[in-house]
Amino acid sequence: MAQRVKRIGVLTAGGDCPGLNAVIRAVVRTAHKNGIEVYGIFDGYAGLIEKRLRPLTETDVSGILPKSGTILGTSNRDNPFKYYDDKGDPANAVDVSEQVVKTIEYNDLEALVTIGGDGTQSISMEFFKRYGIPVVGVPKTIDNDLGGTDITFGFDSALQIATYAIDTLHATAEAHHRIMAVEVMGRNAGWIALHSGIAGGGDVILLPEIPFKIEKVAETIRHRIDSGKRFSLIVVSEGAKPEGGDVVVKKMVKDASEPIRLGGIGNRVAEQVEELTGIEARVTVLGHLQRGVSPSPFDRILATRFGYYAIDLIMKGEFGHMVGLSGRDIVSVPLEEATHRPRIVEPDGPLVRMSMDMGVGFGV
Numbered sequence: 255m256a257q258r259v260k261r262i263g264v265l266t267a268g269g270d271c272p273g274l275n276a277v278i279r280a281v282v283r284t285a286h287k288n289g290i291e292v293y294g295i296f297d298g299y300a301g302l303i304e305k306r307l308r309p310l311t312e313t314d315v316s317g318i319l320p321k322s323g324t325i326l327g328t329s330n331r332d333n334p335f336k337y338y339d340d341k342g343d344p345a346n347a348v349d350v351s352e353q354v355v356k357t358i359e360y361n362d363l364e365a366l367v368t369i370g371g372d373g374t375q376s377i378s379m380e381f382f383k384r385y386g387i388p389v390v391g392v393p394k395t396i397d398n399d400l401g402g403t404d405i406t407f408g409f410d411s412a413l414q415i416a417t418y419a420i421d422t423l424h425a426t427a428e429a430h431h432r433i434m435a436v437e438v439m440g441r442n443a444g445w446i447a448l449h450s451g452i453a454g455g456g457d458v459i460l461l462p463e464i465p466f467k468i469e470k471v472a473e474t475i476r477h478r479i480d481s482g483k484r485f486s487l488i489v490v491s492e493g494a495k496p497e498g499g500d501v502v503v504k505k506m507v508k509d510a511s512e513p514i515r516l517g518g519i520g521n522r523v524a525e526q527v528e529e530l531t532g533i534e535a536r537v538t539v540l541g542h543l544q545r546g547v548s549p550s551p552f553d554r555i556l557a558t559r560f561g562y563y564a565i566d567l568i569m570k571g572e573f574g575h576m577v578g579l580s581g582r583d584i585v586s587v588p589l590e591e592a593t594h595r596p597r598i599v600e601p602d603g604p605l606v607r608m609s610m611d612m613g614v615g616f617g618v
């Protein structure tokens with residue numbers, strides 16, 4: 255029989271994504287209804303390292319449901335097990351996890367809700383395993399690459415922006431008889447590119463999971479021209495790479511647990527395709543627009559369900575787990591299962607096969 259919990263903490267960590275506030279709101283409202291006090295921890299794990307936390311009131315979470323970002327702030331650095339206190343040199347990384355445990359104990363936090371992606375959930379699992387900290391994870395990321403759930407919240411909103419961009423570029427591509435390349439986020443998972451490419455009617459979709467040959471991309475475009483179509487849309491995932499080549503790195507963030515920032519492949523593809531086909535090409539990089547958009551209704555509902563269920567797990571004493579979606583149901587999965595390996599697009603999966611059968615080029 256689980257003990258009655260009186261006070262918990264909640265944090266958001268990793269890159270922000272639409273729906274974080276919806277989870278915080280659901281956590282606070284559900285917890286308060288059950289007599290549980292909620293402390294908001296600021297800027298992810300940094301808040302626990304630096305003792306920056308305070309009780310959240312109903313007023314704090316009022317009106318935040320449609321707002322993107324996170325009222326708690328976030329950080330995609332500050333891993334307590336590998337903390338760069340001089341903010342930069344990986345050689346100086348120290349383990350400050352005991353400091354986190356002290357903050358949790360000092361503030362009488364009996365459980366933690368950690369809202370984050372792969373990196374955050376791996377850190378939560380480490381606290382659960384090494385120190386027995388009662389954690390419950392909530393999966394977020396626009397990349398949709400976390401295991402243990404059919405979908406992460408944030409993905410649907412990013413997808414809407416990407417689809418809107420492709421739709422919008424369609425008109426101008428058609429007017430000027432141009433090639434338009436749209437570079438979307440997703441890191442090493444091509445979910446945003448694949449789904450927005452299908453939803454927006456992309457003619458070529460380039461994914462990290464399917465290395466492309468630029469000649470094949472040009473071939474698809476020439477084929478369209480031969481059949482009377484004078485414009486083409488190429489949806490490029492930021493992690494796409496040519497066969498035998500590598501990803502395009504925009505910058506390195508030394509003190510982040512995932513230091514590579516991708517970006518630039520859209521430009522490269524557009525330049526090369528323009529040269530090979532003789533058709534003028536332009537590029538649009540969507541970047542952080544995909545993260546800052548107001549959460550879609552789907553994401554608001556999913557995030558709310560996740561937050562509500564996280565409190566349910568806490569009341570049942572089911573720790574070391576993450577909430578997830580399986581079909582239509584909210585489930586709980588061990589953090590180990592969720593962080594085991596990233597969920598990426600299957601190159602031979604049904605959506606890729608369907609698109610190929612319908613003439614979409616993948617550069618192969």
Ligand code: F6P
Pocket residue numbers: 269330395396397439440441492515516545
């Ligand atoms: O993981 C989410 C994500 O938006 C990726 O799609 C992207 O590669 C990365 O974060 C960008 O990170 P930053 O906000 O540090 O530039």
